[in-house]
Amino acid sequence: MARTDADTRLFARVADSTIFRYLVLGGQLALVLWLIRWYKLEGQVFEKLAVLIWAGFTVNYFLPARARLPFFGLLSVFGIVAIFGPAQGAWLLTLGLTLIALCHVPLPFGARVAIVLGAGILLAVLRSGRLAAPWSAAIWPVFGSMFALRLVIYLYDLKHRGAPFSFWRSLAYFFMLPNAVFLLFPVVDYQTFSRTHDAEKDRTRVFQRGIDWIVRGAVHLVLYRLIYQNLPIDASSVVDMPQLLRYLIWPFLLYLNVSGLFHLTVGMLLLFGFNLPETHHLFYLASSFTDFWRRINIYWKDFMMKVFYYPAFFRLRRRGNNLALVVGTFVVFFATWFLHSWQFFWLRGSFLFKWNDILFWTSLAVLVAGAVLLEANRPMARRLATGEKPWGESVRKAFGALGVFVAITLLWSMWSSDSVTDWASAFAVVRQADSGDLWLLPVVLGLAAVFLLAALYFERRQQKPLGFYRQVARSGAMLLVLLLAGSYRVQSHLDKDMSVVLARLHSPGLNPRDAAKRQRGYYEKLNDVGWENPELAKIYVVRPPDWDPLQYRPDLAKTNEGLPYLELLPGAQGRFTSVAVRFNGQGMRDREYSRQPEPRTYRIALVGPSDAFATGVAQEEGYEALVEERLNREGGLGSYERVEILNFATPGYTALDVLAVAERKVFALQPHALLYVVHVTDGQGVVSRLAQLMHTQAPVAYGGLMQFAREARVDPGAEENTAARAFTPRREAILSWAYRELFERCRSRSVVPLMAYVPLLGPRDFDLPVPTLLGIARGAGFLTLDLSGVYGGRDPEKLQIAAWDDHPNAAGHRLVADRLHAAIRTVEGSLWRRDEHRADQGTGARLHSQGVPPGGGS
Amino acid sequence: MRAYILKEFLPGEDPEQLTDSLSLIDGRILDSLATLRLVAFLEEAFGFEFAAHEVGAQNLDNLNLIAGFVASKQK
Numbered sequence: 056m057a058r059t060d061a062d063t064r065l066f067a068r069v070a071d072s073t074i075f076r077y078l079v080l081g082g083q084l085a086l087v088l089w090l091i092r093w094y095k096l097e098g099q100v101f102e103k104l105a106v107l108i109w110a111g112f113t114v115n116y117f118l119p120a121r122a123r124l125p126f127f128g129l130l131s132v133f134g135i136v137a138i139f140g141p142a143q144g145a146w147l148l149t150l151g152l153t154l155i156a157l158c159h160v161p162l163p164f165g166a167r168v169a170i171v172l173g174a175g176i177l178l179a180v181l182r183s184g185r186l187a188a189p190w191s192a193a194i195w196p197v198f199g200s201m202f203a204l205r206l207v208i209y210l211y212d213l214k215h216r217g218a219p220f221s222f223w224r225s226l227a228y229f230f231m232l233p234n235a236v237f238l239l240f241p242v243v244d245y246q247t248f249s250r251t252h253d254a255e256k257d258r259t260r261v262f263q264r265g266i267d268w269i270v271r272g273a274v275h276l277v278l279y280r281l282i283y284q285n286l287p288i289d290a291s292s293v294v295d296m297p298q299l300l301r302y303l304i305w306p307f308l309l310y311l312n313v314s315g316l317f318h319l320t321v322g323m324l325l326l327f328g329f330n331l332p333e334t335h336h337l338f339y340l341a342s343s344f345t346d347f348w349r350r351i352n353i354y355w356k357d358f359m360m361k362v363f364y365y366p367a368f369f370r371l372r373r374r375g376n377n378l379a380l381v382v383g384t385f386v387v388f389f390a391t392w393f394l395h396s397w398q399f400f401w402l403r404g405s406f407l408f409k410w411n412d413i414l415f416w417t418s419l420a421v422l423v424a425g426a427v428l429l430e431a432n433r434p435m436a437r438r439l440a441t442g443e444k445p446w447g448e449s450v451r452k453a454f455g456a457l458g459v460f461v462a463i464t465l466l467w468s469m470w471s472s473d474s475v476t477d478w479a480s481a482f483a484v485v486r487q488a489d490s491g492d493l494w495l496l497p498v499v500l501g502l503a504a505v506f507l508l509a510a511l512y513f514e515r516r517q518q519k520p521l522g523f524y525r526q527v528a529r530s531g532a533m534l535l536v537l538l539l540a541g542s543y544r545v546q547s548h549l550d551k552d553m554s555v556v557l558a559r560l561h562s563p564g565l566n567p568r569d570a571a572k573r574q575r576g577y578y579e580k581l582n583d584v585g586w587e588n589p590e591l592a593k594i595y596v597v598r599p600p601d602w603d604p605l606q607y608r609p610d611l612a613k614t615n616e617g618l619p620y621l622e623l624l625p626g627a628q629g630r631f632t633s634v635a636v637r638f639n640g641q642g643m644r645d646r647e648y649s650r651q652p653e654p655r656t657y658r659i660a661l662v663g664p665s666d667a668f669a670t671g672v673a674q675e676e677g678y679e680a681l682v683e684e685r686l687n688r689e690g691g692l693g694s695y696e697r698v699e700i701l702n703f704a705t706p707g708y709t710a711l712d713v714l715a716v717a718e719r720k721v722f723a724l725q726p727h728a729l730l731y732v733v734h735v736t737d738g739q740g741v742v743s744r745l746a747q748l749m750h751t752q753a754p755v756a757y758g759g760l761m762q763f764a765r766e767a768r769v770d771p772g773a774e775e776n777t778a779a780r781a782f783t784p785r786r787e788a789i790l791s792w793a794y795r796e797l798f799e800r801c802r803s804r805s806v807v808p809l810m811a812y813v814p815l816l817g818p819r820d821f822d823l824p825v826p827t828l829l830g831i832a833r834g835a836g837f838l839t840l841d842l843s844g845v846y847g848g849r850d851p852e853k854l855q856i857a858a859w860d861d862h863p864n865a866a867g868h869r870l871v872a873d874r875l876h877a878a879i880r881t882v883e884g885s886l887w888r889r890d891e892h893r894a895d896q897g898t899g900a901r902l903h904s905q906g907v908p909p910g911g912g913s
Numbered sequence: 914m915r916a917y918i919l920k921e922f923l924p925g926e927d928p929e930q931l932t933d934s935l936s937l938i939d940g941r942i943l944d945s946l947a948t949l950r951l952v953a954f955l956e957e958a959f960g961f962e963f964a965a966h967e968v969g970a971q972n973l974d975n976l977n978l979i980a981g982f983v984a985s986k987q988k
Contacts, residue, residue: 217966218971246971250971332939345946427946434946437923437942437947438926439926439927439930440941
């Protein structure tokens with residue numbers, strides 16, 4: 056027995072020892088690193104930062120108390136230099152330190168504020184691009200994220216001397232390590248930051264809480280990715296009640312991205328002894344609108360209370376409590392709206408101004424002000440987390456939570472929509488609902504019941520403080536579940552649909568819907584993608600300005616009212632997608648060509664969208680140039696000694712644009728063959744273009760297209776999404792019409808019509824199955840070349856031009872060129888026979904049923 | 914102060930649970946409206962006025978802090 060007691064004491068001593076607890080904490084952090092790498096959470100830079108934080112945590116853990124704050128400050132500076140490089144890192148630090156120094160110049164406080172304000176205006180002018188800055192534009196978003204709001208809090212606390220100030224505190228506060236990677240960062244309060252550092256006796260409990268929050272953040276981010284990759288749809292795709300439900304619910308669920316990032320970043324700060332409070336608390340289960348405001352983004356709420364609400368309230372309270380409460384609430388929501396736009400300015404260089412943004416914040420202000428008045432006049436009891444709660448109160452709160460969730464979901468979907476009219480158009484399906492939709496009722500009631508049960512559970516649970524090792528066990532279990540959910544081995548045992556859904560957990564990029572819309576330049580049209588779509592927002596923050604689509608580049612292209620929607624400017628040159636582009640005198644991204652082909656030269660006209668244009672690679676690296684060069688190196692095609700491939704491809708072209716450009720430009724240069732490159736998005740491409748033409752009431756020279764509009768009951772001037780929704784069921788018919796029209800025009804000019812299907816690197820929404828697409832092409836009369844699987848087996852991320860753009864890079868173009876060259880060789884006999892038919896104009900008929908299967912000729 | 918907080922904000926709760934160091938604001942017992950009610954009570958009971966920047970967890974997060982703050986205002 057004595058021996059057992061001794062063993063127990065020894066075990067307890069070991070378990071409580073500094074070294075053993077470090078090993079337990081460090082081991083969990085190693086699992087976190089694995090998780091970040093496994094799911095590719097927040098990209099490679101974050102992976103590097105996580106390693107730095109793990110190493111920094113180890114050093115900080117064993118440092119004496121007085122060295123910890125300077126160490127964190129220096130580590131943060133090191134992080135900035137490591138991420139931005141010595142030159143740009145030095146600029147960022149110099150700008151920041153200058154602003155901090157201006158806050159402390161020995162002048163009256165008002166004068167200091169004026170000086171800081173002046174410096175801020177100068178920096179804002181530089182940020183807007185009106186004046187050239189000597190540093191890289193890449194540092195602006197991070198600089199803005201560090202100083203745009205924190206400086207307000209810092210000055211406020213400086214004025215009221217609400218916390219101690221020192222060089223190391225200021226350095227740590229503004230440059231705090233995780234901020235170098237996360238542009239969307241919680242507004243940490245200076246006073247709280249200072250007050251909570253190393254304030255708790257048992258540091259290991261704070262560190263463990265930090266790991267808990269990091270794991271919780273990872274859970275939010277993985278759930279977010281699951282939702283983002285699988286759930287979002289557009290208003291134009293809402294054709295029935297289930298889709299309306301889906302359309303309304305996904306935007307609010309995407310907020311998991313923000314809550315996940317904030318848990319992650321604040322959890323990291325806890326690892327350095329900053330015992331900060333929670334950033335979010337079960338916000339989906341808020342039981343009233345005031346409760347919602349208190350639970351979602353708690354740091355923002357605290358910032359607003361401190362700097363706006365309390366000052367407004369104390370100034371007005373003599374005029375009546377209710378008036379002060381309501382005015383204070385509206386001041387807070389106005390400040391929230393304005394400061395979100397202010398944050399946006401530092402991230403993107405322009406202010407965010409959307410009517411649905413204003414409507415969202417105004418609606419929320421009214422709802423919260425109403426709830427504030429109710430609560431002020433009917434105070435409710437609070438409960439201790441450890442105490443028991445009456446059932447009646449819990450049930451009332453659970454139903455309240457359901458009501459708030461439904462209301463916020465509706466508001467959020469409106470906020471995230473492209474416009475209020477776009478959002479309202481989705482509700483058109485309610486009028487078409489019939490008894491066939493009744494099955495949805497038990498589903499909705501079931502979901503509501505699950506929600507109520509969850510709300511009841513979290514409302515009634517008693518939160519006893521957990522011991523250190525119980526916390527470790529909980530976090531460890533969650534980490535293992537996350538790692539198992541992402542395991543390919545586990546996914547291979549699930550049914551196919553489920554494994555496809557889970558496989559997307561590893562896809563950090565745009566979902567198919569956003570990828571398809573961005574490919575069409577859709578979001579640039581909006582020009583104000585905010586944080587309600589985090590993946591897009593991230594792209595637009597880091598993407599250089601020369602990645603704007605060509606329709607927004609009047610120096611390189613001109614847009615048309617009708618078809619084609621865009622034409623390259625003859626002789627124009629400049630930078631586009633970070634490469635030099637130059638267009639020839641005929642408005643092609645190619646060298647100059649004579650009006651007629653030289654004798655014994657076979658001329659192919661290449662038409663199609665952006666990858667055929669060779670977006671993001673040099674012209675000579677594009678598959679058009681590579682195939683042309685290779686065919687000529689091999690001695691031409693058949694009896695033709697030379698081959699010319701004229702590149703008429705233009706980003707964003709659909710079958711309708713191709714039809715128009717063929718008539719306007721291509722046939723004038725007398726090609727022997729027309730090679731049309733298509734993707735699986737071609738069906739939605741024609742739908743979008745036709746909807747756009749109808750909406751803008753542009754002149755349409757094709758009677759067949761207007762017939763589709765009449766059949767779909769789409770009048771000129773119709774709302775674009777409504778028109779697209781009406782055309783979508785007819786997309787195959789419209790595509791078939793466009794292909795037939797193009798084929799007929801080729802045949803009448805003895806031009807051999809070829810169509811090459813080239814896969815996209817990333818998934819897209821609105822896809823047509825490849826056999827359907829090629830079937831339509833063959834039915835129209837095209838000779839088809841199927842390049843399916845051209846990128847097979849390779850990591851798509853290594854073949855794309857940038858992390859945010861999945862057009863093929865030079866290596867990708869080489870793969871396509873190899874397959875295209877082989878496919879052309881396979882149909883060579885059909886190509887050069889064309890001249891034999893030129894005299895009798897009979898070409899094409901024999902080509903109708905032909906096709907080259909995947910891998911054909913290779 | 915303890916009696917006021919128990920009566921106004923935590924009716925029916927075990928008084929033993931309201932320790933001197935129990936976090937009221939960071940622990941989500943006092944929200945902004947409850948904090949303003951507590952401020953009004955303290956102003957009336959102890960005869961001083963709060964400034965806006967004095968309202969927050971730094972002065973009101975637990976009974977110890979509240980007592981210390983009230984004492985400092987009465988000096």
